[in-house]
Amino acid sequence: MWKKIRIFILLLILLIVAVNAYRDQNQDWSKPIIVMLHPVNADGRAATQSYIQSLNLSELNGAQAYLQQMSAQYRGQPIAIYFQLGRELKQLPPKVPQQATMLDNILWSLKFRFYAWKQHERADGSPSVTLYLNYYDPEKIKELKHSTALQKGRIASVNLFASKKQAEQNKIVLVHELLHAFGASDKYDLTTGQPIYPLGYAYPKQQPLFPQVKAELMAGYIPVSEQKSKMPDSLKQTLINEMTAIELGWKK
Numbered sequence: 001m002w003k004k005i006r007i008f009i010l011l012l013i014l015l016i017v018a019v020n021a022y023r024d025q026n027q028d029w030s031k032p033i034i035v036m037l038h039p040v041n042a043d044g045r046a047a048t049q050s051y052i053q054s055l056n057l058s059e060l061n062g063a064q065a066y067l068q069q070m071s072a073q074y075r076g077q078p079i080a081i082y083f084q085l086g087r088e089l090k091q092l093p094p095k096v097p098q099q100a101t102m103l104d105n106i107l108w109s110l111k112f113r114f115y116a117w118k119q120h121e122r123a124d125g126s127p128s129v130t131l132y133l134n135y136y137d138p139e140k141i142k143e144l145k146h147s148t149a150l151q152k153g154r155i156a157s158v159n160l161f162a163s164k165k166q167a168e169q170n171k172i173v174l175v176h177e178l179l180h181a182f183g184a185s186d187k188y189d190l191t192t193g194q195p196i197y198p199l200g201y202a203y204p205k206q207q208p209l210f211p212q213v214k215a216e217l218m219a220g221y222i223p224v225s226e227q228k229s230k231m232p233d234s235l236k237q238t239l240i241n242e243m244t245a246i247e248l249g250w251k252k
């Protein structure tokens with residue numbers, strides 16, 4: 001009896017250690033990175049469907065070039081990162097809970113991982129990260145709910161507009177979430193949405209400090225004064241600062 005319990009406890013400890021070891025694993029940036037994208041028609045509308053049908057990987061060339069350029073600044077050489085368009089999924093990722101308790105969040109993360117695991121049964125190779133792109137018709141919804149990523153599962157549920165006009169904004173959201181999946185954290189104040197100084201600033205040492213001309217990608221907004229900030233028009237108006245580079249493992 002006691003022997004069994006001891007073995008059980010030992011196995012449990014081993015499991016915890018193994019899980020932690022897995023968690024601590026940073027991305028090996030010297031290897032090619034495959035980012036798998038699965039579009040989802042999130043509102044079931046015909047307009048969204050035709051947008052998904054028209055999706056083209058070349059639209060993401062800008063995002064790829066951006067990541068190559070940013071990583072080269074810190075690593076001396078660009079990362080080899082490739083986007084792949086996977087099949088459209090008919091099932092939506094589990095909805096992110098609003099005003100969630102910690103338990104809600106834990107349950108959601110388990111559900112999301114289960115979802116990813118089920119979708120993955122029909123294998124699409126072995127991507128480094130998988131993004132589920134939930135498209136919404138902008139005619140129907142004016143504001144999107146927050147996207148979320150799980151670093152440990154290297155998966156993200158990304159809410160986007162099904163519109164070519166929103167292509168640049170979509171790219172910003174997509175790369176922001178992608179970096180979450182690689183361990184980067186948000187750098188804006190969760191209550192006000194304002195970038196946090198100095199973490200969330202593209203140029204924290206600039207004199208005078210305002211207006212800033214770029215957003216730090218993980219802060220999402222360009223601070224124009226202490227209380228105000230504006231949305232960047234494209235990835236070109238953003239950069240990845242040193243703090244984020246450290247979180248990603250691009251810089252020691």
Ligand SMILES: [Zn+2]
Nearest residue numbers: 176180185186
């Ligand atoms: Zn974020």
